[in-house]
Amino acid sequence: MKTLLALCSVLLLTGRCSAQTPQKCQTPRLLSGSISLSTQDDQVWAVAKYIYDALGQRIRLWETGHVQNKSLYVDLLFLFKKGVVYTIDDRNQTCQKNPLSDQFHPFHIPHNASLQSQVILGGSSSRKEGLLVNTWKGDVPEIGGKYLATVTGFGCFPVSMLYYSARTGWIATTYFNAVKGIGDPEQLNPPPFCPAAETEDQKLDFFSAFF
DSSP states (O other), rough: OHHHHHHHHHHHHHTOOOOOOOOOOOSSEEEEEEEEETTTTTTTTEEEEEEETTTTTTTEEEEEEEETEEEEEEEEEEEEETTTTEETTTTEEEEEEEEEOOOOOBBBOOTTOOEEEEEEEEEOOOOSSEEEEEEEEEEEETTTHHHHHHHEEOOOOEEEEEETTTEEEEEEEEEEEEEEEEEEEESSSSTTTTTTTTTTTTOOOOOHHOO
């Protein structure tokens, strides 16, 4: 608490602290941006552009990266309300359709999270040198997981996520270039050649599809 008060004293001098305790928050419901993701064993490293629709529970990812020293490009459309994920190949006009085992988890700080820290990323000498962020920690008891999530102090934009479960190990995700809204909402609908695809037997969750 002393550290937080000292930080706020500095921020008040630069006009950047509201002197209020950070509150749990929800990110904008429509977002576009990019993420980078890596696993603890360095077997997976990827960068993806995303569009995110919390209202319709839809996420589209265009992913490039390396898995076990092999390059990859994947175009994924997650439709959580319908319980399906499409792997889209625009070049060949084909789709793979798999059942989606995950529930939709919105980008937000859950009610059971606890505040880990509030810091400035970068510099704090003037208001344009750094970014005020809040880091929260919590557990995911249904799968024995845990997380450390960092969001901006203003606007609740995601900055980073450190996530652990016994199945995935540690996964580090960084968010960048985020903007409110979606440029082309049609990209959250399956292409015309996708709905006719037969559903595969294998169920996928978010991380298994991503990897």
